[in-house]
Amino acid sequence: MPYTYTHPRPALTVDCIIFGYDHRLDEADLKILLIERDIEPFRGKWALPGGFVRMEETLEAAAKRELREETGLSNVYLEQLYTFGTPERDPRGRVISVSYFALVNLRSEELAAGTDARSAQWFSFKDMPALAFDHKTIIETAVERLRGKVRYQPIGFELLPDKFTLTELQTLYETVLETSLDKRNFRKKIESYELLRDTGETQRGKAHRAARLYTFDHKRYKQLEKYGFLFEI
Amino acid sequence: MPYTYTHPRPALTVDCIIFGYDHRLDEADLKILLIERDIEPFRGKWALPGGFVRMEETLEAAAKRELREETGLSNVYLEQLYTFGTPERDPRGRVISVSYFALVNLRSEELAAGTDARSAQWFSFKDMPALAFDHKTIIETAVERLRGKVRYQPIGFELLPDKFTLTELQTLYETVLETSLDKRNFRKKIESYELLRDTGETQRGKAHRAARLYTFDHKRYKQLEKYGFLFEI
Numbered sequence: 148m149p150y151t152y153t154h155p156r157p158a159l160t161v162d163c164i165i166f167g168y169d170h171r172l173d174e175a176d177l178k179i180l181l182i183e184r185d186i187e188p189f190r191g192k193w194a195l196p197g198g199f200v201r202m203e204e205t206l207e208a209a210a211k212r213e214l215r216e217e218t219g220l221s222n223v224y225l226e227q228l229y230t231f232g233t234p235e236r237d238p239r240g241r242v243i244s245v246s247y248f249a250l251v252n253l254r255s256e257e258l259a260a261g262t263d264a265r266s267a268q269w270f271s272f273k274d275m276p277a278l279a280f281d282h283k284t285i286i287e288t289a290v291e292r293l294r295g296k297v298r299y300q301p302i303g304f305e306l307l308p309d310k311f312t313l314t315e316l317q318t319l320y321e322t323v324l325e326t327s328l329d330k331r332n333f334r335k336k337i338e339s340y341e342l343l344r345d346t347g348e349t350q351r352g353k354a355h356r357a358a359r360l361y362t363f364d365h366k367r368y369k370q371l372e373k374y375g376f377l378f379e380i
Numbered sequence: 381m382p383y384t385y386t387h388p389r390p391a392l393t394v395d396c397i398i399f400g401y402d403h404r405l406d407e408a409d410l411k412i413l414l415i416e417r418d419i420e421p422f423r424g425k426w427a428l429p430g431g432f433v434r435m436e437e438t439l440e441a442a443a444k445r446e447l448r449e450e451t452g453l454s455n456v457y458l459e460q461l462y463t464f465g466t467p468e469r470d471p472r473g474r475v476i477s478v479s480y481f482a483l484v485n486l487r488s489e490e491l492a493a494g495t496d497a498r499s500a501q502w503f504s505f506k507d508m509p510a511l512a513f514d515h516k517t518i519i520e521t522a523v524e525r526l527r528g529k530v531r532y533q534p535i536g537f538e539l540l541p542d543k544f545t546l547t548e549l550q551t552l553y554e555t556v557l558e559t560s561l562d563k564r565n566f567r568k569k570i571e572s573y574e575l576l577r578d579t580g581e582t583q584r585g586k587a588h589r590a591a592r593l594y595t596f597d598h599k600r601y602k603q604l605e606k607y608g609f610l611f612e613i
Contacts (some may be wrong), residue, residue: 154432156389159465159476199387202474206465230463230478232392232439241435243392243476245463298608299532375531377610 157232157241161210162197162282164228164246164289165220167253167269168306168319175318176271178253179286181278182217183266188238189279195286196267197244210247218267223249224305229288236281244280248289250305273325297323298378301342301371304363310346312358313337324380340376342367390465390474394443395430395515397461397479397522398453400486400502401539401552408551409504411486412519414511415450416499421471422512428519429500430477443480451500456482457538462521469514477513481522483538506558530556531611534575534604537596543579545591546570557613573609575600 165180181193196217200209207225215221225247232243253269270276272290275283296302303311303319317333337343344364349357398413414426429450433442440458448454458480465476486502503509505523508516529535536544536552550566570576577597582590 154391155435157392157433157435158387159390159392200390200465202388202390203467205467206463206476227462229460230439232433232478234436234438243439243478245465245476295608299610374612375528375610377532377608379607 155241157243158237158239159200160197160242160244161200161206161213162195162231162244162246162285163210163214163225164195164248164286165214165218165223166248166250166272166289166293168250168322169253170307170311170315170319171254175322176273177322178269179272179275180218180220181268181270181276183268184279185266192279193268193270193276194279195246195282197246200245206245207247210245220251223251225249228292229285231281231285233281244285246285246289248292250293250302252306252308294324298380299375301340301363301368301376304368310348310360310362312350312360313343314358316343316361320378326380328380336378340367340371342371388474390476391470391472392433393430393475393477394433394439394446395428395464395477395479395518396443396447396458397428397481397519398447398451398456399481399483399505399522399526401483401555402486403540403544403548403552404487408555409506410555411502412505412508413451413453414501414503414509416501417512418499425512426501426503426509427512428479428515430479433478439478440480443478453484456484458482461525462518464514464518466514477518479518479522481525483526483535485539485541527557531613532608534573534596534601534609537601543581543593543595545583545593547591549576549594553611559613561613569611573600573604575604 167178167180169176180196182196184190184192184194196214198213200206204212210225214223226249228246228248230243230245234241236242272286275286297320303316306319307315313334316337317328317330321327342364343361346360346362348360350360400411400413402409413429415429417423417425417427429447431446433439443458447456459482461479461481463476463478467474469475505519508519530553536549539552540548546567549570550561550563554560575597576594579593579595581593583593
């Protein structure tokens with residue numbers, strides 16, 4: 148090696164914050180995927196899926212690999228959130244963690260998570276168990292980022308079924324923002340973004356006052372992801 | 381140590397992207413602070429200020445220390461941008477870099493940068509020299525983030541003098557967004573945010589058609605930083 152350096156080195160991990168949303172109205176809840184640790188430190192405590200980065204893989208590849216190994220989830224679009232590096236955040240010594248987050252439709256993903264990793268489980272973000280390391284802080288940072296994103300970019304594509312009612316979309320916003328929204332204002336706002344397409348269909352199984360089903364206009368969705376909007380609450 | 385682990389470890393650095401803005405109209409330009417490397421690798425090449433993280437300091441403290449040591453700048457509010465960790469980004473081996481960025485008023489900071497570090501220099505972001513490592517990519521990521529922020533949050537507090545004209549504010553937006561804006565539309569938009577206070581004063585040294593001077597309404601500024609707005613272009 149032409150260049151040598153002897154700086155002390157921290158260990159490097161990745162952690163994944165996977166938000167899961169169940170769009171059934173009677174169970175609408177934003178959840179986070181946790182695993183039960185089976186090694187020290189924090190054995191028996193719940194933690195975010197994650198682990199050590201291998202020297203030959205990118206940070207994102209490490210996050211995807213750990214997520215798959217520990218929860219069975221794959222094909223998830225991970226976005227880098229923040230890097231946590233306070234010296235005392237890990238009792239084993241200096242460990243830097245690069246965190247990634249993703250949104251998934253909990254109904255279509257829950258089986259996958261259940262089969263591969265017995266210890267993976269969804270928890271409501273309003274009712275978290277005691278967490279290992281600084282994972283509570285990491286989750287709070289992720290929730291804050293998610294709430295920011297919802298107000299600037301369209302959301303729902305990953306979380307709702309292909310066809311959904313306006314009530315389902317409103318419930319998603321209310322769940323993420325933890326607030327209740329006025330139905331009429333919400334519909335006016337959503338309409339102004341020209342984001343939805345009326346499928347002409349109505350919700351099945353509800354003969355009376357069946358609600359219309361919508362899909363996202365994908366081109367417009369991409370546009371709004373790029374140029375943004377402001378969802379005022 | 382009750383827990384041992386022998387995972388290979390990467391080296392850890394921080395890099396600082398410091399955007400400097402000169403608000404003089406005839407020199408309006410967004411600049412980035414670079415240092416000339418005096419060691420290998422990339423000796424003689426320009427690079428972002430930065431360096432190795434010490435085991436006892438936080439990531440942010442490391443970024444502040446490196447910035448001060450290499451450029452003389454201090455009291456800069458650094459915000460974490462992104463963590464770069466592609467295996468081949470550093471010829472010395474695996475090096476992870478956590479990047480931080482800041483906005484400074486170039487006119488009030490340039491002397492400080494000049495005295496402490498002979499090799500620190502401001503470059504226009506439209507005219508960068510060849511850069512060490514993946515610093516070009518890091519800067520591109522920072523510029524993209526800055527342009528996103530400008531469209532969602534007020535900007536200018538750190539970059540403009542206390543009292544400024546609407547033309548100076550417009551020039552700032554035009555410089556950051558690299559586009560020209562319609563004067564009338566710009567003023568209408570800015571007015572709608574209720575962000576500015578008319579000082580009642582006018583620009584000195586310009587007897588005829590002297591432009592009004594404004595200040596930011598700090599309370600409103602903080603509000604808009606938190607709740608955002610959408611600056612459509």
